[in-house]
Amino acid sequence: MKSIEEYLDHFPKDLLKEIEEFGILKDFPANMEILREGQFIKLVPLLLEGSVKVFTRYEDRELLLYYLETGESCIMSFTAGLKNAPSKVFAITEEESVLLLLPVDKLKQWLKAFPSINDFFYNLYDQRYAALLETINHLLYNHLDQRLYNYLLEKSRQKGSKQLNLRHRQIASELGTVREVISRTLKKLEMEGKVRQSSLGVEIL
Amino acid sequence: MKSIEEYLDHFPKDLLKEIEEFGILKDFPANMEILREGQFIKLVPLLLEGSVKVFTRYEDRELLLYYLETGESCIMSFTAGLKNAPSKVFAITEEESVLLLLPVDKLKQWLKAFPSINDFFYNLYDQRYAALLETINHLLYNHLDQRLYNYLLEKSRQKGSKQLNLRHRQIASELGTVREVISRTLKKLEMEGKVRQSSLGVEIL
DNA sequence: TGAGGAATGTAACCAAAGTCACCAGTTTGC
DNA sequence: GCAAACTGGTGACTTTGGTTACATTCCTCA
Numbered sequence: 001m002k003s004i005e006e007y008l009d010h011f012p013k014d015l016l017k018e019i020e021e022f023g024i025l026k027d028f029p030a031n032m033e034i035l036r037e038g039q040f041i042k043l044v045p046l047l048l049e050g051s052v053k054v055f056t057r058y059e060d061r062e063l064l065l066y067y068l069e070t071g072e073s074c075i076m077s078f079t080a081g082l083k084n085a086p087s088k089v090f091a092i093t094e095e096e097s098v099l100l101l102l103p104v105d106k107l108k109q110w111l112k113a114f115p116s117i118n119d120f121f122y123n124l125y126d127q128r129y130a131a132l133l134e135t136i137n138h139l140l141y142n143h144l145d146q147r148l149y150n151y152l153l154e155k156s157r158q159k160g161s162k163q164l165n166l167r168h169r170q171i172a173s174e175l176g177t178v179r180e181v182i183s184r185t186l187k188k189l190e191m192e193g194k195v196r197q198s199s200l201g202v203e204i205l
Numbered sequence: 206m207k208s209i210e211e212y213l214d215h216f217p218k219d220l221l222k223e224i225e226e227f228g229i230l231k232d233f234p235a236n237m238e239i240l241r242e243g244q245f246i247k248l249v250p251l252l253l254e255g256s257v258k259v260f261t262r263y264e265d266r267e268l269l270l271y272y273l274e275t276g277e278s279c280i281m282s283f284t285a286g287l288k289n290a291p292s293k294v295f296a297i298t299e300e301e302s303v304l305l306l307l308p309v310d311k312l313k314q315w316l317k318a319f320p321s322i323n324d325f326f327y328n329l330y331d332q333r334y335a336a337l338l339e340t341i342n343h344l345l346y347n348h349l350d351q352r353l354y355n356y357l358l359e360k361s362r363q364k365g366s367k368q369l370n371l372r373h374r375q376i377a378s379e380l381g382t383v384r385e386v387i388s389r390t391l392k393k394l395e396m397e398g399k400v401r402q403s404s405l406g407v408e409i410l
Numbered sequence: 411t412g413a414g415g416a417a418t419g420t421a422a423c424c425a426a427a428g429t430c431a432c433c434a435g436t437t438t439g440c
Numbered sequence: 441g442c443a444a445a446c447t448g449g450t451g452a453c454t455t456t457g458g459t460t461a462c463a464t465t466c467c468t469c470a
Contacts, residue, residue, distance in 0.1 A: 412469105413469100413470095414467100414468090414469100415468085419465090425457095426456085428454080429452100430452085430453085430454100432451095433448100433449080435447080438443100438445080439444090
């Protein structure tokens with residue numbers, strides 16, 4: 001595995017030293033819940049390897065917020081941690097993942113001592129905000145087939161593979177609709193030659 | 206008018222002194238465009254009095270992001286200013302407004318010297334993010350009549366009046382739909398006794 | 411290996427909301 | 441003072457996607 005410095009090379013050296021000293025490296029298996037709503041946050045995660053899904057629940061429906069990718073942290077944990085407020089979100093590993101856990105009290109010190117770490121979080125916020133905006137645009141102006149196709153492309157980019165093993169049910173919940181509609185729409189995309197379905201899941205063509 | 210300290214009483218004294226020295230107080234008439242897409246930001250606004258609408262455009266359609274209320278700043282300007290990137294949004298005064306304009310280079314210094322100002326912006330980000338999340342939830346799970354009614358209630362809360370002089374076209378654009386649909390839906394709300402329409406606009410009952 | 415649950419396919423129906431076409435009333439500017 | 445432009449009202453039609461109710465296929469594991 002790469003060293004922490006390699007993942008976080010945009011941080012100043014002295015901050016990296018601190019992070020190395022106080023950050024906790026931890027391995028998680030796939031599909032492990034690492035954070036649930038209501039939980040208080042003492043450690044803010046930073047993803048080094050793997051993929052973590054962050055989402056809320058709202059009357060039994062899921063709403064996908066974002067995926068953590070390599071080198072990214074979780075703004076919802078960050079804010080909840082700083083304000084000592086309960087988490088509003090759930091997080092679950094999608095694959096086996098390595099997280100660097102930053103103690104909140106240390107993080108607070110670092111934010112003062114190393115202003116560049118603020119840039120890091122501001123950037124993250126900006127990124128997540130932009131992603132929600134895009135979601136809203138899609139919701140308002142795109143039909144489901146387009147949204148579904150975008151969703152698959154994005155998943156594929158993330159995974160780095162055109163073969164996605166997703167259940168219709170899961171797709172439906174992440175797009176805020178129901179299984180039948182996804183079946184129907186995937187069939188349509190298949191007719192249009194954009195995807196192929198097999199027992200393994202969906203393949204993007 | 207109140208003094209700057211009264212608006213920003215959660216800031217430390219020494220920071221307030223700086224803000225007073227370097228911030229630029231400026232008055233804007235109603236319906237004045239104060240920021241357009243593509244513009245570079247040298248001054249980050251902080252609203253003291255009035256109301257400012259922040260929105261993006263996307264292929265001739267508007268997408269409302271948020272309204273600045275008293276004591277609030279604009280995260281989109283903030284980020285664009287810090288990164289020296291062009292603005293992605295438009296801003297326009299809704300009523301006559303007083304803005305305190307903070308020079309970006311000073312702001313950068315303050316972020317380092319007075320960490321509490323970071324909390325202010327993190328809080329704002331968090332707030333705006335939560336608002337978008339709510340919008341998404343509404344889009345996914347509420348029908349237009351419900352969304353429209355919420356929209357009117359929120360407008361009314363902001364304005365502090367039950368009488369709203371809004372054009373159907375404007376409502377439509379802020380909710381991402383078209384005039385006819387708003388006419389129809391407003392009629393429905395009127396039938397249900399939730400609002401009343403007159404030549405002045407819409408009144409919430 | 412075969413029974414049962416999970417995943418998917420599909421037809422028929424419905425409601426919400428987008429679209430189109432046009433009318434009528436109101437405001438504005440010349 | 442009147443034409444042009446803006447604003448709202450409305451009916452008819454279409455499309456999208458949510459719902460219901462099963463049928464079919466696949467996968468697992470006892």
